[in-house]
Amino acid sequence: MTTEPPAALTPAFPGPRSAPTAEPPAVGDPRHGFVAKAFGVTAVLTAAGSVLGMLRDLLLATFFGANQGTDAFLVAWTVPETAAPLLIEDCMAFLMVPAFSLALVLREERPDGPDPVRQLARATLPGLLLVLCALTLGVVLGARQLVGLLAPGLADPELAVSCTRITACTILPFGLAGYLGSALRAHHSFTAPAGIYVAYNLTILAALLTGHDLLGVESAAIGVAAGSLLMAAVVAVPIGRRLRQGHRGPARSPLADQGLVLIPLAVLPAVAFTLTRQAQVFVERYLGSGLPPGSISHLNYAAKISQLAMTVAILLVTVTFPLVARALAAGDLDAARDRVEKDLGQGAALVLIGTAFLMACAPSVVALLFQRGAFGPRDAAATAAVIRVYSFGLPAQALIGVMIRPYFSLRPVVRRAGDPCDDGGRRLLDWYPAAAMVLGLVVTTAVGLAAADRFGALGLAAGNAAGITTTAVLLLRGLVLRGIALRLRLVLGGHARLLAAAAGAGGLGTLAAGLATDPLLSTLLGGLTVALAFAALGTVLGAREVRGPVLAAVRALSPPAVADEGKFPHGR
Structure with a gap:
């Protein structure tokens, strides 16, 4: 049985509306191939970006090792590391994917009127650009104070300030x-958004390869800045085409005429959550600056490798998030x-097998x-130890990525003009993720x-x-309070089976990896053992996320049953 949320905490949408039909399939639509295709495109491009990012980190380690120079650069890298989740991956998506999804629903409901999508862009983009320019100038002018705040024990603060x-x-x-x-993404177009990190990391690689001898670690900082410009260019062309296709009616009119009301204060809880989440990195850099040189670098390399385990899980959510937002808008x-539980x-x-x-x-x-190169066996051993400790938190990282998107979709940055204003209970719940x-x-x-004093980076x-x-x-718990009545017993029971399968697979994989001394052979043996053991244990334990694909693969590999009796003599 599904329990209904209290009336005061129900979502800021009126009663159920008919789901859109003109766009790619909404949640529950039998045309599920859309999700598979979008996931495939996103996975390929994101995997390419991740490989290039790993190559970027490899070059950093090879050219500069793990020392006070790389520590200084990584402190400077805190700026794009914070800006990326705030402006690309998390906060911006939390706010604008639901907003554009609602505008698209209104476009379908009012096919002959002015285009709500274009008007939403006119109402929000100019102000955003002004804020971003102000933030850029503020960080440039306050770079010295920022470095002092982030890493007061840094051995080379001047290099960090420059970067x-x-x-x-x-x-x-x-x-x-x-x-x-x-x-x-709200238009169900995923190719260009997934390709931005390919452009970004290619530019950084080019800067490192051409400038590491002359400019040192500052070449990486220059590559980061130049790569960000190419990222914006990658998505600018396709969205311009989309907006031109949707143009109709008067070019300029108030946003309310399109049935939308802007809620500027809805930005604050999402910003607070994203910055607070990123503050974990600030804590690590702050405390790590007082540890022996190289500690921040070991944490950084370990985090980069660990995050690969949850990349595929986040890819899945990236593809399904517009579908959830469209369903909530309707x-x-x-x-x-149902989509969130899935x-x-x-x-x-996905994250547990990783x-x-x-x-x-x-x-x-x-x-x-x-x-x-400059990254020796001691650095490798320290980084590997940190990875194993980090891994205990990876499932939680992935699940937060799943839960937070529908949470903020229930109160996007815009609402329908005819919907009731939010009450105090909903506004208070807006801040629940940041408080958590x-x-x-x-x-x-x-x-x-x-x-830290006893165990260092570990x-x-x-x-x-x-x-x-x-x-x-x-x-x-907060997602249930927000109005999405998850069947927690079902969800947690499934996770327990997956966790048991992952624990068994990890133990067997460790034994297999220890059979070889060559890193490549050890990785292949351990990885193959983990995959097979996870599939077998998950199937035996009844984890539907594993059992279904395994049984489908077995059926696909089995010889087809002979259905045409006419091929055999009667009385066979």
Whole structure:
């Protein structure tokens, strides 16, 4: 039985409306091939971007190692690392994918009137550009104070200040790329948004290869700034084509004439959540600056590898998020709930098999990727140890990515002109994710302070895992309070089966990886064992996210049954 949320906490949409039919399939539509195709395109391009990003980190390690120079650059990299989730991956998408989805629903309901999508862009984009310009100037002018705040114990603060002023130039193009990419995703167009990191990392690689001897680590900062400009260009052309296709009616009219009301204050809770989540990195950099040189670099390389385990899970959510937002805009809460539950299960399965692989193969993976040039065996061993500790928090990271998108979709930055104004209960719940993240950050800081002196970077990684897991538990409850009545017993039962399968697969994979000393062979043995063991254990334990694909693969590989009896003599 599904329990209905209290009346005061129901979503800011009126009763159920008919789902759109003119666009690609909405939630529950039998034309499920759309999700598969979109996921495939997004996965290929994102995988390419991730490979290039890994190559970027490999070159950083090869050219500069793990020392005070790379520590200085990584402190400066905090600017694009913070701007990316705020302006591209998280906050901007939380706000603008639902907003454009609602505008598209209104476009279908009013096919002969002015275009709500174009008017939404006119009402929001100019102000956003002004804010982004102001933020860029503020970071450039305050770079010295920012470095002092982030890493007061840094050995080479002047290099960090110089790199920070360069990386500050990413803020404006990042924001433009995130805004236009959100509009494209709402239109169910995923190719250009998924390709932005390919352009970004190719530019950084070019800067590193051509400038590392002359400019040192500042060449990486220049590549980051130049790459951000190319990101914005990648999405600008296709969204311009989309807006021209949707043009009709008067060119300029008030937003309310299109049936939309802007809610500027809805931006604040999403910004607060994203910044608080990113503050985990700030805590690590702050505490890590007082540890031996290279500690921040070990944490950074470990985080980059660990995040690959949850990349596929986040890809799934990226594709399905516009479908959930469109269902919520149409008032179909049941369809949105079903999609979110499915995403939670599939996301957990994907990230847990990746976590099991990292637990089993972290030493061989780090040696294979980074152990060359200035990055020696000691650095590799330290990074691998951090990866294994980080991995305990990866499932929570992925589940937060699934849950937070529908949470903010229930109160987007715009609403229908005829809908009732939000009451105090809903406005208070807007801040629930940020509050949950603050509590998680308190746990991260407390564990880090308690463990850093004794365990070094491992203590900071343990704090990260503990804090993000605390936040995930709180958000699971918050999503129910928000109005999406998840069947928690069903969800948690499925996750328990997946977790048991991942634990068994990780143990067997560790044994298999230890049979070989060559990093490549060890990685292959461990990875193959983890995959087979996870599939077998998940099937035996009844995890539907594993059992279904495994049985489908078995049926596909089995010889087809002979159905044409006419081929055989009677009385066979």
